[in-house]
Amino acid sequence: SSELTQDPAVSVALGQTVRITCQGDSLRSYYASWYQQKPGQAPVLVIYGKNNRPSGIPDRFSGSSSGNTASLTITGAQAEDEADYYCNSRDSSDNHCVFGGGTKLTVL
Amino acid sequence: EVQLVQSGTEVKKPGESLKISCKGSGYSFTSHWIAWVRQMPGKGLEWMGIIYPGDSDTRYSPSFQGQVTISADKSTSAAYLQWSSLKASDTAMYYCARVYIDFMMYYFDYWGQGTLVTVSS
Numbered sequence: 639s640s641e642l643t644q645d646p647a648v649s650v651a652l653g654q655t656v657r658i659t660c661q662g663d664s665l666r667s668y669y670a671s672w673y674q675q676k677p678g679q680a681p682v683l684v685i686y687g688k689n690n691r692p693s694g695i696p697d698r699f700s701g702s703s704s705g706n707t708a709s710l711t712i713t714g715a716q717a718e719d720e721a722d723y724y725c726n727s728r729d730s731s732d733n734h735c736v737f738g739g740g741t742k743l744t745v746l
Numbered sequence: 747e748v749q750l751v752q753s754g755t756e757v758k759k760p761g762e763s764l765k766i767s768c769k770g771s772g773y774s775f776t777s778h779w780i781a782w783v784r785q786m787p788g789k790g791l792e793w794m795g796i797i798y799p800g801d802s803d804t805r806y807s808p809s810f811q812g813q814v815t816i817s818a819d820k821s822t823s824a825a826y827l828q829w830s831s832l833k834a835s836d837t838a839m840y841y842c843a844r845v846y847i848d849f850m851m852y853y854f855d856y857w858g859q860g861t862l863v864t865v866s867s
Contacts, residue, residue: 733779
């Protein structure tokens with residue numbers, strides 16, 4: 639099965655822009671989706687498809703992709719964006735899925 | 747409003763059996779895949795498998811095949827995750843999530859609140 643690789647930790651100054659990346663062969667064929675998880679809470683979908691945000695997700699969250707790398711960009715990071723972020727994509731196996739290891743975002 | 751409501755915290759001993767549930771509401775339960783996702787303490791998300799309640803078509807991650815059983819009851823709009831003999835290493839938070847799958851995308855748009863399973867002697 640495929641693997642998705644994320645940086646374990648990233649930090650950003652309040653109000654600045656941060657990019658969180660996700661790398662894997664499956665991303666050459668399938669879109670990544672992104673999830674935000676705060677301590678003690680269930681994950682929340684923030685980006686799916688080419689660059690789609692579910693209702694209620696602020697427009698400072700955006701997604702992009704190039705080759706085997708997908709990116710989640712937060713433009714003007716807020717204190718409440720401090721969380722773990724996970725990517726996932728479809729696997730080449732029948733209806734299987736793979737998650738990245740997660741990135742802990744700290745807002746300074 | 748789409749909701750997935752999971753059963754409550756479980757504390758079990760090694761070797762015991764367990765079945766946890768995830769009840770869907772606010773949408774057509776039989777028309778969407780449901781996934782189970784494990785999160786061990788302090789660790790990341792792991793895809794365990796999915797089920798299509800409409801026909802009970804089920805797929806498992808190789809890591810979980812033979813270790814758990816995923817099932818669904820469309821009459822009660824519930825999905826289940828079951829163990830026949832728990833191990834201490836099964837201690838984790840387990841989430842169910844509704845899945846959208848097409849040729850290009852695979853994402854989890856609604857999540858249950860999680861069921862904490864603790865296995866300890």
